[in-house]
Amino acid sequence: MNRMMKLARRPHGMVKAEDFRLEEGPVPEPGEGEVRIKIAYVSLDPAMRGWVSEGKSYVPPVAIGETMRSYSVGIVDASRNAAFKVGDAVQGVIGVQDYAISNGKGLVKVDPTQAPLERWIGGLGMPGWTAYFGLLEVGQPKAGETVVVSAASGAVGSVVGQIAKIKGCRAVGIAGGPEKCRYVTEELGFDACIDYKAPNLPAQLKAACPSGIDVYFENVGGEILDAVLPQMNVRGRIPVCGLISVYNATELPQGPKNLRFLLTQRLRMQGLIVFDWADRIPEAISTLGAWHKDGKLKIREDVRTTGLASFPAVLNELYTGGNFGKLVLKV
Numbered sequence: 402m403n404r405m406m407k408l409a410r411r412p413h414g415m416v417k418a419e420d421f422r423l424e425e426g427p428v429p430e431p432g433e434g435e436v437r438i439k440i441a442y443v444s445l446d447p448a449m450r451g452w453v454s455e456g457k458s459y460v461p462p463v464a465i466g467e468t469m470r471s472y473s474v475g476i477v478d479a480s481r482n483a484a485f486k487v488g489d490a491v492q493g494v495i496g497v498q499d500y501a502i503s504n505g506k507g508l509v510k511v512d513p514t515q516a517p518l519e520r521w522i523g524g525l526g527m528p529g530w531t532a533y534f535g536l537l538e539v540g541q542p543k544a545g546e547t548v549v550v551s552a553a554s555g556a557v558g559s560v561v562g563q564i565a566k567i568k569g570c571r572a573v574g575i576a577g578g579p580e581k582c583r584y585v586t587e588e589l590g591f592d593a594c595i596d597y598k599a600p601n602l603p604a605q606l607k608a609a610c611p612s613g614i615d616v617y618f619e620n621v622g623g624e625i626l627d628a629v630l631p632q633m634n635v636r637g638r639i640p641v642c643g644l645i646s647v648y649n650a651t652e653l654p655q656g657p658k659n660l661r662f663l664l665t666q667r668l669r670m671q672g673l674i675v676f677d678w679a680d681r682i683p684e685a686i687s688t689l690g691a692w693h694k695d696g697k698l699k700i701r702e703d704v705r706t707t708g709l710a711s712f713p714a715v716l717n718e719l720y721t722g723g724n725f726g727k728l729v730l731k732v
Contacts, residue, residue, distance in 0.1 A: 402426065402499075403428045403498060404423055405468045406422075406497035407421065407422050407423075407424050407468055408463045408466065410465065411453065414650075416453075418714065420713060421713050423710050428500050431479050432502075434482050435481055435502050435503060435504050436477050436485045436505060437479040437502055438475040438476065438502075439476050440500065441475045441518050441731070442730065443709075444474075444727075445471075445716050445719060446556075447645045449469075469712070470497075471494070472495075473496060473497070474491070475501070475732075476488065478500075485505060490510065490521070492509050492511055492526055494507060497712055512690075515690060522727075523700055523702050523729065528727060529560050529685065530685040530689075531557050532560035532564060533560070533564065535557075535561070536616070537564070538678065541616075543570075546571070547612055548561070548570045548572050548573070548617075549575065549614050549618070550562050550573075550575070550618040551625050552643075553574025553575055553585045554581040554584055556727035556728070558620055559701070560700070563589055567692065567697055572591045573591065573592060573593045573595065573609045573614075574586075574593070575595045576595075577597055581725065582594035582596050590699075603631070603632070613633065615634050615637050615638070616639075617629045617637065618639075618642060619641045621644065622643075623644075623656070627657050627658050627659045630659040631659055631662055634666065639668060641673065700727070701725070702729050705731065706731045715730055
């Protein structure tokens with residue numbers, strides 16, 4: 402049988418178990434030009450909360466009754482597509498389920514001998530590509546500049562800071578709690594990490610960034626963005642990857658409060674979606690893979706083994722800070 406996590410209703414606030422239902426059906430057979438993938442791991446990403454909400458976005462919302470969208474990785478176990486053979490390891494947007502059918506479009510072959518499967522939906526997958534293009538193309542860091550990144554112990558933020566160091570920048574992370582901050586500095590090699598749960602975030606930022614902030618990679622929004630804006634240097638850049646602090650809000654937040662600094666400091670604030678560089682994904686895979694092989698890029702996964710039925714509860718860990726590293730669900 403094929404188990405599929407279907408969207409049952411639009412969530413209001415935090416995701417609830419009743420917002421989804423786990424359905425069973427026959428294992429699908431691939432048609433001409435298609436492959437069937439036995440999924441091994443599902444990526445849990447902050448964007449998922451937006452995917453199940455109605456409203457204007459960069460992709461259509463997941464429809465009620467549709468299998469939940471996700472980046473997943475697995476092994477081709479049946480193929481009628483000449484580009485893929487049985488046994489190929491692949492990743493792509495193939496859903497929260499046991500088996501997926503694909504025509505091959507958007508499916509990326511990965512090398513499980515270079516890194517474990519779960520890493521190809523983490524630091525070497527979509528989150529890593531987002532960090533790569535978001536920092537280098539939108540942030541445009543220059544050697545000697547200070548790069549600050551929120552959610553620094555997470556899938557995207559951890560890679561952003563390490564790329565900043567590779568490019569000769571001072572990397573400062575913002576994370577929640579002393580354990581995550583120790584990981585960011587001692588394991589990932591950031592120059593400093595600020596605990597946003599500790600008192601006086603603005604003062605902590607000033608101490609960690611004595612020359613101001615040139616690039617702020619935004620994953621969180623809210624009070625953290627308000628603390629960063631006054632400390633941005635003239636013509637600083639703010640790549641906006643995520644705003645996780647408001648994803649489950651039931652009413653619009655009051656702010657940001659310090660947007661006047663966009664004017665006075667002549668800042669550039671730009672949103673980014675990894676699909677904007679879809680044609681360059683092989684470049685990201687190659688470069689990130691080389692850095693990882695050389696030990697310049699360290700990646701951590703938080704793999705949950707509670708199975709597909711636990712998907713709604715595990716997804717909420719992203720919004721409460723309950724994960725430590727890239728959150729992945731083993732199928």
